[in-house]
Amino acid sequence: MPGSKRAAALASSAPRREDRGKNDRGGGRMRRTVLAALLGLAVAMPAAAEERTIRLVSGFAAGGASDLVARLTANELGPILGARVVVENRTGVNGVIGAAEVARSAPDGNTLFQCPMSTLAIVPQLVGASLPLDPGEALQPIANLALSSYGFVVAAKGPYASVQEVLAAARARPGQVSFGSAGVGSAQHLSGELLKQKTGTDMVHIPYRGATPAALDILGGRTDFMITNLADVAGQLRDGSMRLLALADTGGSPLFPTVRPLAEIVPGFDVTGWFGLCGPRGMPPEVAGRLEAALRQAMAGAALPRQFGENGLTPRFEDAAALARRIAADRRTWREVIRAVGVRAE
Template sequence: MPRLLRLAFAALLLATPAAAQERTIRMVSGFAAGGSSDLVARLAADAAASLLQARIVVENRTGANGVIGAAEVARSAPDGNTVFQCPMSTLGIVPFLIGVSLPVDPGEALIPLGNLALSSYGFAVAANGPYRSVPEVLAAAREKPGQVTFGSAGVGSAQHLAGELLQQKAGVQMTHVPYRGATPAIVDILAGRTDFMITNLADMARQVQDGALKLLAIGDDGGSALFPDVPPLSRFVPGFEVAGWFGICGPRGMAPEQVARWEAALRQAMQGEALRRRLAESGLTPRFEDAATLARRIANDRSTWRGVIQTVGVRAE
């Protein structure tokens, strides 16, 4: 269906009287309540419900880094009444970890409907540590191969793979130190037991603002509204770009008119100041992307992380 025709059809559907469109929609989050995925799902549900003339119920189906929830949505009827809050890790990383056994590959079993937000990553060191810039860290890594350390939220996490990508792009050798979550990793950076971390800004914004951590670079070229003066990491390491994303996906097989209807609703919801403000307050960057743009982002990230995982030999834990 041509794009203009899809948009016109979607607009017509959105304008259909509520009595004809009332239904319940399930929006599944693959992570526990209180996390970023759950937050985005609930904000999206609140903002899109009236536009879709439906009651949207958020359900948490946790396990396997979001894949359990993704599999449930993939098995549902492709009628637009069951959707998934699809984050980068679930679609772009987990399917490629060596030794992983999954009921479905979410990147193959789901189709994108639209993106709502990006999650910028930051390169941070202890404010009272020896490093004041990314070039200083890289110079130390070149001078002392394997002695510069970077923390992560665990083997196969986005933080781990971001550090591995940095090594590949910069041509240096460093040592990965995995933790059980971002918080203990940050604690050890502050204590001087590890040198740096590349992680979601939401994980460390408070420590940066308090002056405990020093933010040296932003992982994507879009920058951060929270820290507008911090340069992109690609300025020091050409070709490096990492950003998380929080989209909405549906089961493969959805009719084009259903995809267009969801895309139009998400686009209109993102025009509201309240939703954008809530996303920004949570450390995310509001960014609407249509289904086609999100599909390209997913494909690019899957290619990047598949390559990193295969090169390093990252196994599922």
């Protein structure tokens, strides 16, 4: 096509100025119409419902077994309930400060407590304990989630290769063999006192402010042994700096299938820790039932039991009635030990 004809054709196909103006005005009207419709839709739509928040209180510091159970549980429980489960640490008086806060909360299922054995079954029964309340009476069991094997541990580089050697040393040198604990009245303390009672030995209790410093002094050779939650010394057992001589419970541990129970050496010795969830007394049956069902569902999955096992705990779901029976039984057991030994609160 000659250049003049091509230019004429292009000129004829291009929109005229007045047509472009009309098109722009039409497009502008359409855009304004669509924007108005969207704004109207936004005004007409109800605001999204706020996400429900559940507080899960741990009465112990971050990094311990109670905190670990609370955080692992929160991760699985939230999606099941369609809520955000937030873990809060309220420490003090072996978990009683956190328990008291939950007990005073509304019984609507939005405030829960990670209830361990020591807080519900031991601490309230110590002679001279001045507590704001008895957690075992003020809290309502919802479900148990895990059992905690206690183990008789020593330093791998220390002088003892068996429980029998420790007991022999205690008999040969009364008052010189020592055991550490997380504090006066803790499960570790009373486990050591129970061992003394059943073996007729005289051993010295050394209390610490938690299981971690107690374990460090065993590694440093300043104390001889400790009967403690395996979750508290899982790292030392993995790296080989501590040696597990016996299990304190008779059920065994899947992580240590070849380790013998202490009851084979000391008949009648049986200490098992546990970690459950509780709420304030007075929760409506439908609220407590919904929480129990959600925890059952979480424990039926693969993730939560696996994570418990990896951290030295034995997954064990028990409903509210079974947890209530466990609490009552352990209160009887530890009451006898406390009375026999005369353990007093600090």
